[in-house]
Amino acid sequence: MALIDSHRVLADLRQLARFGAYKTGVHRPTFSDDDITARHWFLTRLEEAGLKPKIDGIGNVYGLSRGEGPKILSGSHLESQNHAGWLDGALGMIFALEAARAIGEGVDVVAFADEEGHFGSFIGSRSFTGLLEEEEIDRLKNRYDGTPLRDALARVGLADVERRRVVPGQYRAFFEAHIEQGDTLETGGRKIGIVNAIVAIWQYRIVVEGEQNHAGTTSMARRRDAGLALVRLLGEIDRRFPDFAGPRTVWTTGKIALEPGAPSIVPGRAEAFFQFRDADQTVLDRLDGELRRLVEDADRGHCRVRLEVMGQSRPAKMNERLGAYIEEAAERHAPGGWLVMPSGAGHDAQYLARVMPGAMMFVPSIGGISHHWTENTSDEDIVLGAQVFCDAIEAALRASA
Amino acid sequence: MALIDSHRVLADLRQLARFGAYKTGVHRPTFSDDDITARHWFLTRLEEAGLKPKIDGIGNVYGLSRGEGPKILSGSHLESQNHAGWLDGALGMIFALEAARAIGEGVDVVAFADEEGHFGSFIGSRSFTGLLEEEEIDRLKNRYDGTPLRDALARVGLADVERRRVVPGQYRAFFEAHIEQGDTLETGGRKIGIVNAIVAIWQYRIVVEGEQNHAGTTSMARRRDAGLALVRLLGEIDRRFPDFAGPRTVWTTGKIALEPGAPSIVPGRAEAFFQFRDADQTVLDRLDGELRRLVEDADRGHCRVRLEVMGQSRPAKMNERLGAYIEEAAERHAPGGWLVMPSGAGHDAQYLARVMPGAMMFVPSIGGISHHWTENTSDEDIVLGAQVFCDAIEAALRASA
Numbered sequence: 001m002a003l004i005d006s007h008r009v010l011a012d013l014r015q016l017a018r019f020g021a022y023k024t025g026v027h028r029p030t031f032s033d034d035d036i037t038a039r040h041w042f043l044t045r046l047e048e049a050g051l052k053p054k055i056d057g058i059g060n061v062y063g064l065s066r067g068e069g070p071k072i073l074s075g076s077h078l079e080s081q082n083h084a085g086w087l088d089g090a091l092g093m094i095f096a097l098e099a100a101r102a103i104g105e106g107v108d109v110v111a112f113a114d115e116e117g118h119f120g121s122f123i124g125s126r127s128f129t130g131l132l133e134e135e136e137i138d139r140l141k142n143r144y145d146g147t148p149l150r151d152a153l154a155r156v157g158l159a160d161v162e163r164r165r166v167v168p169g170q171y172r173a174f175f176e177a178h179i180e181q182g183d184t185l186e187t188g189g190r191k192i193g194i195v196n197a198i199v200a201i202w203q204y205r206i207v208v209e210g211e212q213n214h215a216g217t218t219s220m221a222r223r224r225d226a227g228l229a230l231v232r233l234l235g236e237i238d239r240r241f242p243d244f245a246g247p248r249t250v251w252t253t254g255k256i257a258l259e260p261g262a263p264s265i266v267p268g269r270a271e272a273f274f275q276f277r278d279a280d281q282t283v284l285d286r287l288d289g290e291l292r293r294l295v296e297d298a299d300r301g302h303c304r305v306r307l308e309v310m311g312q313s314r315p316a317k318m319n320e321r322l323g324a325y326i327e328e329a330a331e332r333h334a335p336g337g338w339l340v341m342p343s344g345a346g347h348d349a350q351y352l353a354r355v356m357p358g359a360m361m362f363v364p365s366i367g368g369i370s371h372h373w374t375e376n377t378s379d380e381d382i383v384l385g386a387q388v389f390c391d392a393i394e395a396a397l398r399a400s401a
Numbered sequence: 402m403a404l405i406d407s408h409r410v411l412a413d414l415r416q417l418a419r420f421g422a423y424k425t426g427v428h429r430p431t432f433s434d435d436d437i438t439a440r441h442w443f444l445t446r447l448e449e450a451g452l453k454p455k456i457d458g459i460g461n462v463y464g465l466s467r468g469e470g471p472k473i474l475s476g477s478h479l480e481s482q483n484h485a486g487w488l489d490g491a492l493g494m495i496f497a498l499e500a501a502r503a504i505g506e507g508v509d510v511v512a513f514a515d516e517e518g519h520f521g522s523f524i525g526s527r528s529f530t531g532l533l534e535e536e537e538i539d540r541l542k543n544r545y546d547g548t549p550l551r552d553a554l555a556r557v558g559l560a561d562v563e564r565r566r567v568v569p570g571q572y573r574a575f576f577e578a579h580i581e582q583g584d585t586l587e588t589g590g591r592k593i594g595i596v597n598a599i600v601a602i603w604q605y606r607i608v609v610e611g612e613q614n615h616a617g618t619t620s621m622a623r624r625r626d627a628g629l630a631l632v633r634l635l636g637e638i639d640r641r642f643p644d645f646a647g648p649r650t651v652w653t654t655g656k657i658a659l660e661p662g663a664p665s666i667v668p669g670r671a672e673a674f675f676q677f678r679d680a681d682q683t684v685l686d687r688l689d690g691e692l693r694r695l696v697e698d699a700d701r702g703h704c705r706v707r708l709e710v711m712g713q714s715r716p717a718k719m720n721e722r723l724g725a726y727i728e729e730a731a732e733r734h735a736p737g738g739w740l741v742m743p744s745g746a747g748h749d750a751q752y753l754a755r756v757m758p759g760a761m762m763f764v765p766s767i768g769g770i771s772h773h774w775t776e777n778t779s780d781e782d783i784v785l786g787a788q789v790f791c792d793a794i795e796a797a798l799r800a801s802a
Binding site: 180181182183184199201203212213214215216217218219220222225227228231232234235238242245248249250251252253254255256257258261262263264265266267273275277310343344345346365368369370371372 | 581582583584585600602604613614615616617618619620621623626628629632633635636639643646649650651652653654655656657658659662663664665666667668674676678711744745746747766769770771772773
C-alpha cells in the first residue's frame with residue numbers, strides 16, 4: 001500500500017494554519033484575504049503534486065489527476081468558522097492531498113467553498129452536485145457583514161468563472177476526513193471513527209405571543225407572559241424528550257429572545273431556536289410528533305404558541321463497502337482502535353453521498369472541542385489518520401468496479 | 402370646596418398629547434424636541450395660572466404660588482415612555498395644575514424630569530430631594546442612543562442653570578395623581594385608588610456559566626448547557642414563588658440572553674433579568690431567601706449559577722392622614738367607588754415621601770394598559786379624578802397644621 005509522508009502532512013497543516021492565525025487557531029472566513037491566500041497556496045500544492053489546479057465560479061478549489069483510470073474524489077473545506085480551530089476542514093484537505101500524493105494517480109482533490117456557512121448552506125458542495133441555482137447566489141449575503149455573495153465573488157476575481165458540476169459516473173466514491181468535533185473517540189480510547197451516517201438537523205423557531213404589560217401593575221393572574229410560557233414549554237421539552245430520543249439524539253435551544261426585553265416589562269412576545277439531530281428517520285419523526293404535541297398543549301394556555309419549521313434535512317447514509325475499507329485500514333494500523341458512529345455535525349459528504357457512494361472518517365478531537373481556537377488533535381492521531389485514510393482510498397481505487 | 406373646570410382639564414390634556422403625538426398616544430422622550438416644547442407650553446400654562454414659572458438645572462419644571470401661607474406640592478412628569486400613552490405623567494401634571502388654578506393659592510406645581518428613566522432612575526425627584534450627586538449626572542447616558550445627560554442638558558440650555566432642592570418644612574405634603582396602569586380599579590368597578598404604599602422593586606441579574614459547544618457533536622450527557630440550566634432555574638422559580646409570595650406580589654423575567662445565541666451552538670453563557678415587587682418588607686425578604694436557595698441548588702448542577710443584585714429599593718409608605726383626605730373626597734363624589742391599594746409601579750412620590758408626607762391617587766386605566774399607545778381613561782373618570790384630587794389637596798391645605 002502507499003505510504004504517507006508524516007512530516008509533510010504535519011508541515012502542510014501547520015503552514016495552512018498560518019493563514020489567518022488566531023491564538024492557536026485560525027480566523028479564515030470564506031473569501032476573506034486570508035482565505036484567498038490559503039486557496040492560492042493550496043492550488044500551488046496541488047500543482048506540485050502533479051494535479052491540474054482549478055478554481056471555479058463558486059470558489060471551489062480542484063486538483064484533477066491525469067490519466068484515464070477510475071477516479072476517487074476526496075476533500076473537505078479550507079475556510080474556517082470565525083476565531084475557530086486549525087483542523088476543522090484543513091485536516092480533510094491535507095489528508096486528501098497526501099492521499100493523492102502517496103497513491104500517485106486516480107485521486108482528485110476538492111475544497112468545497114463555504115462549508116462553514118458564512119454566506120449560505122453548503123454552497124460549494126451543492127453547486128458541484130447541481131443543487132445551487134443562480135437565483136440563490138443572487139440572494140445570498142454574508143451573515144456577519146451583509147456583503148452580497150456576488151460582490152464577494154467579484155472581489156476575488158470569480159465573477160465570470162464557470163462553476164464545475166460533477167458528471168454522473170465520473171467518480172467511484174467521495175471520501176472526506178474530518179476531526180470528530182465530539183469526544184466519543186477520546187472517551188472510548190479509539191483513534192478512528194467510521195461514519196455510517198450524517199445526522200439530519202431539524203431546526204425550528206418557537207414563537208409565543210402574549211401581551212406586553214407593566215411588570216409592576218399587572219397582577220400575576222391577569223398576565224399573558226410570553227416569556228414564562230416559553231420557559232414552561234422548554235421545561236416540558238427538557239422533561240419529555242429523553243423518553244422519545246435515541247441513544248445519540250441531541251437537542252438544543254440555541255437562542256431565546258423576549259420582547260421588548262426590559263427588566264420591568266412583561267414580555268409580549270418570545271422566540272426560541274430549537275433543533276434536534278439524529279441519523280434515524282423514525283427517531284426524527286417521533287421527536288417532531290412529541291414537539292408538536294407539547295406546542296399544542298402550550299397553545300391551550302394564556303398565550304398563543306406556534307412552531308415554524310426552519311429546516312428538516314434528511315439523514316445521509318454513508319456507503320457500507322467504503323466504510324469497510326476504512327475499517328480494514330484502521331484495524332491494520334490500530335487494531336481495535338476504531339468505532340462505527342454517526343456524524344452529529346453536517347458535512348459536504350452529505351451532499352456528495354446523494355450523487356455517488358460516500359465515506360467519512362474521523363480522527364479524535366482533544367476534549368471534544370471544536371469551533372473554538374483551542375481545537376486540537378495529537379500529531380500521532382493526525383499521522384495515523386492520514387495513513388488509514390490513504391489506505392482506504394487506495395483500496396476503493398484498486399477494487400474491481 | 403373649589404370646583405375644577407372639567408373642560409379646561411380635558412382640553413389641556415388633549416393639547417399636551419399633541420406634543421410628540423404617536424397614533425392615539427405620544428412619543429415624548431426626556432429632552433427630545435417634543436418634550437422641550439411640552440415643557441415650555443406647560444411653563445406658559447403655569448404663568449397664566451398666576452404661578453411663577455421656573456425650570457431648573459435637571460429639567461424640573463416648577464410653578465410657584467405666591468403668598469406666605471402653608472404650601473402643598475403636587476405634580477408628576479411630562480415626558481413619556483417611547484411610543485407610549487398620553488396620560489402616564491401628563492394626567493398628574495394637569496390635575497396638579499387644575500388644583501392650583503381652582504384653589505387659587507398655596508399649591509405649587511412640579512414636573513419632575515425623566516421619571517420614565519431615559520437617562521437614569523428618577524433623576525428629577527432625586528435631584529429635588531437631595532439624592533442626586535453631580536458625579537452621577539456626569540456618568541449618566543441616554544439608554545437608547547448613548548447621549549451623555551450633560552450634553553442633553555446643554556443642548557436644551559440647562560447646562561449652567563442651578564438645580565432647585567426642597568427646603569425642610571417648605572411643604573405640608575406632596576400629592577401625585579396617576580393612572581393606575583393596572584386593572585384593579587376597572588375589574589372592581591372603582592373610580593379612585595388611594596395608594597397606601599409604593600412597592601419596592603428587587604431587581605436581579607441571574608448569570609449562568611457553562612461550556613460553549615457544538616450542538617451536533619456534543620452528547621447530551623457531556624453538555625454543560627448554560628441556557629438549559631437557566632430554563633430549569635426559571636421553571637423552579639415559577640413553581641416555588643407562589644408559595645412564598647403575598648397576595649399582590651408580582652415577579653417577572655424581563656430578559657433572557659443566551660451566548661452566543663446561534664441555532665447550532667450549545668450556549669456557554671446565559672443571563673436573565675429577574676425582579677419581584679411587594680410593599681411588604683417581610684414578603685420581600687422571604688422571596689429573596691427563596692431565590693437565593695434556588696440559585697444555590699442550580700449551582701450544584703453542571704453549570705455555575707450566580708445572582709447579582711441590581712437594585713433593592715424599599716417600600717414607600719404613603720401618609721395615612723393624606724390618604725384619608727382622598728378617601729373623604731372620593732366618598733363624596735363616588736360613594737363606595739374607591740379602593741385602598743399599593744402602587745405596583747415606581748413613582749416620584751416614593752422619593753418625595755422621604756422628605757415630607759406623601760399621597761398618591763389613581764384613576765382607572767382602561768383594560769389595565771399602560772406603556773403602550775392604546776393607554777386610555779374615560780373622560781368621566783378623568784374629570785371625577787381631577788375633582789377628588791383637588792378636594793383632597795384643598796383639605797390638606799386648609800387643615801390646621
